[in-house]
Amino acid sequence: MKKQWIWLCILVLVLNAGIVQATPQRIVSLAPSITENLFALGVGERIVGVTSWCDYPEEARSRTIIGDAMNLNVELLLSLEPDLVVGDSTLVHSHLERLEELGISTFVVGPRTVSEVQESLIDLGEAVGAKEKGEELASSMELRLAELTGNVRRSEKIRVFMEVWNEPLMTAGPGSFMDELIVLAGGENIAGDAPTPWPVFSEELVIERDPEVVILTSFNLEEALGRPAWQVTTAMKNGDVYEVNPDLYSRTTPRLLDALAELIEILDAIGQ
Amino acid sequence: MTVKLHRIGGIVISIVAVVVVATALGSVQIPLGDILGMLVSNIPGLKGLVNADWPLAREVIVLQVRLPRVLLALVVGGGLSVSGVLFQGSLRNPLADPYIIGVSSGASLGATVGLLFFIPGGLVGFGALPVFAFAGAMVATLIVSRLGKYRGRLEPTSLILAGVAVGAVLTAVVSFLMVLRIQNLADVYLWLMGSLSGRGWQHLAVATPYVLAGVVLALWLAKDLNVYLLGEEAAHSLGIDVQHLQRWVLIIGSLMAAACVSVSGVIGFVGLMVPHALRLLFGAEHRRLILHSFWVGAIFLLVADTIARTVLSPTELPVGIITALVGGPFFIYLMKRGSGYHG
Numbered sequence: 001m002k003k004q005w006i007w008l009c010i011l012v013l014v015l016n017a018g019i020v021q022a023t024p025q026r027i028v029s030l031a032p033s034i035t036e037n038l039f040a041l042g043v044g045e046r047i048v049g050v051t052s053w054c055d056y057p058e059e060a061r062s063r064t065i066i067g068d069a070m071n072l073n074v075e076l077l078l079s080l081e082p083d084l085v086v087g088d089s090t091l092v093h094s095h096l097e098r099l100e101e102l103g104i105s106t107f108v109v110g111p112r113t114v115s116e117v118q119e120s121l122i123d124l125g126e127a128v129g130a131k132e133k134g135e136e137l138a139s140s141m142e143l144r145l146a147e148l149t150g151n152v153r154r155s156e157k158i159r160v161f162m163e164v165w166n167e168p169l170m171t172a173g174p175g176s177f178m179d180e181l182i183v184l185a186g187g188e189n190i191a192g193d194a195p196t197p198w199p200v201f202s203e204e205l206v207i208e209r210d211p212e213v214v215i216l217t218s219f220n221l222e223e224a225l226g227r228p229a230w231q232v233t234t235a236m237k238n239g240d241v242y243e244v245n246p247d248l249y250s251r252t253t254p255r256l257l258d259a260l261a262e263l264i265e266i267l268d269a270i271g272q
Numbered sequence: 273m274t275v276k277l278h279r280i281g282g283i284v285i286s287i288v289a290v291v292v293v294a295t296a297l298g299s300v301q302i303p304l305g306d307i308l309g310m311l312v313s314n315i316p317g318l319k320g321l322v323n324a325d326w327p328l329a330r331e332v333i334v335l336q337v338r339l340p341r342v343l344l345a346l347v348v349g350g351g352l353s354v355s356g357v358l359f360q361g362s363l364r365n366p367l368a369d370p371y372i373i374g375v376s377s378g379a380s381l382g383a384t385v386g387l388l389f390f391i392p393g394g395l396v397g398f399g400a401l402p403v404f405a406f407a408g409a410m411v412a413t414l415i416v417s418r419l420g421k422y423r424g425r426l427e428p429t430s431l432i433l434a435g436v437a438v439g440a441v442l443t444a445v446v447s448f449l450m451v452l453r454i455q456n457l458a459d460v461y462l463w464l465m466g467s468l469s470g471r472g473w474q475h476l477a478v479a480t481p482y483v484l485a486g487v488v489l490a491l492w493l494a495k496d497l498n499v500y501l502l503g504e505e506a507a508h509s510l511g512i513d514v515q516h517l518q519r520w521v522l523i524i525g526s527l528m529a530a531a532c533v534s535v536s537g538v539i540g541f542v543g544l545m546v547p548h549a550l551r552l553l554f555g556a557e558h559r560r561l562i563l564h565s566f567w568v569g570a571i572f573l574l575v576a577d578t579i580a581r582t583v584l585s586p587t588e589l590p591v592g593i594i595t596a597l598v599g600g601p602f603f604i605y606l607m608k609r610g611s612g613y614h615g
Contacts (some may be wrong), residue, residue: 065586066586067586069458070458070461070462071462071587071588072470073299073585073586073587074337074469074470075298075299075333075338076299076585076586078300078329078332078333078337079299079300079329079330081327081329091458092458092459093391093459094459094462094470095470097399098470098472101336101472102332102337102472196451196453200451
């Protein structure tokens with residue numbers, strides 16, 4: 001009888017060891033947002049491969065680059081011997097399937113709203129053995145979000161044009177983070193009726209709808225200020241054209257709330 | 273048969289040599305000895321000969337990533353070249369290539385529809401992508417060959433014009449779909465660029481039967497194509513059913529091109545230039561032209577793809593840049609060296 005207990009103990013130990021082993025130790029990230037979130041989850045030192053776009057935090061740049069948003073160097077990735085590859089479902093999908101075929105375990109995230117970012121932090125945390133940190137990040141996002149939006153006391157909605165790209169003129173429509181941020185900041189997206197999240201938008205409509213703020217995310221302030229037809233808009237007349245850091249506004253990380261804070265500040269300055 | 277046995281032996285040996293060298297090159301440096309060991313140990317019965325002391329990841333890199341890609345480059349390069357010979361021969365137009373009657377735009381539409389509406393949603397996996405592309409290619413070819421009939425007969429000029437028109441319409445539909453559906457666009461772009469990157473054994477299994485069967489059938493039609501070269505009248509008087517010949521050549525050429533496009537996307541230049549270059553070197557006799565086009569096209573695309581994936585490692589270049597950049601000047605040299613070009 002005693003012997004059986006000993007065997008049972010050994011069995012439990014072995015199984016536990018198996019579970020501990022299952023925590024990924026060599027992670028490859030296929031998107032800048034994933035890299036950021038992994039560092040935020042405190043498992044940055046376990047990242048062995050990143051994309052050429054992964055520039056935050058600074059330490060991410062020291063990892064082996066295995067591709068960019070589109071192309072993936074599969075053999076370089078395999079040579080890193082990863083035990084988990086994390087990809088974003090809104091980027092290239094076929095890579096992930098190919099990696100699964102090659103026997104690599106993959107984990108897919110693809111948040112499309114701020115609350116989904118919180119969920120994905122919990123899920124990702126669980127996948128890399130940092131569940132508590134993930135929950136902590138999600139709840140601190142929740143708190144900060146409530147605090148930021150709670151302080152918005154403007155009664156008038158401010159008309160915002162978010163310029164994603166200048167040629168062609170692209171903006172953020174419904175279903176994009178930028179649209180959600182505008183709404184959370186108490187603004188009105190003048191492209192809020194666009195059919196897709198990242199539509200090419202009519203210049204005529206921008207002028208017709210007269211934005212009070214223009215937000216530029218492609219570092220083109222000088223060019224934008226020089227557009228003759230745009231001079232009639234309220235934003236141009238009052239000088240409310242701002243260049244922002246696109247990474248904050250488009251990456252699905254806790255830093256999205258830095259973008260929200262900045263946007264609220266911009267709109268508050270106008271609302272007064 | 274003008275190709276002698278020892279020549280065929282030489283061709284086979286040179287293909288094997290190029291395959292081994294291409295498999296040995298890549299972003300990850302792996303000793304040639306290990307690579308040969310991996311290849312040998314996977315031949316049934318020879319496993320005991322090799323002491324497998326390399327890391328497993330390396331074996332996956334060589335056997336699951338590099339080798340299928342290398343072999344696929346051979347099959348696609350050879351397939352596109354022979355398909356080019358068939359189209360140029362049957363349409364008697366020097367600008368004809370495997371894509372001239374809508375195969376590429378049809379495949380693009382098929383792949384785009386698959387990627388935007390079916391694949392990442394989970395209805396079917398990416399393994400189904402070649403099926404979508406192939407189906408699109410065949411539908412487009414069918415439409416074009418219907419439109420290309422003039423008074424009930426296939427007529428080269430009508431075929432080519434119908435191909436251009438249908439191609440333009442289908443390409444516009446692809447662009448329209450891409451504007452409408454923004455999700456999964458990255459996958460579509462990647463496919464449309466044309467590449468051998470990330471292809472595995474299953475792609476090879478899709479394309480190889482069509483290409484090999486196509487080469488055999490093309491050789492079988494070679495004699496008739498030679499006669500057709502003399503003109504439609506001459507072919508008639510020698511008892512060749514020109515309509516019958518054209519129909520078969522188009523079917524075989526389209527199937528080969530569709531199989532290649534469905535696994536690799538649209539890779540240009542190979543199917544147009546390789547047949548012309550070989551015509552300049554060896555003359556227009558079709559049996560020789562088809563055989564030589566197959567192996568030269570195969571090695572050409574393999575060399576181009578190997579350059580594409582190694583020259584700027586870890587970044588990969590689109591293979592189309594290399595095929596045009598390396599092949600173009602060589603073709604111009606051939607053209608100018610000879611006493612002029614007579615299609």
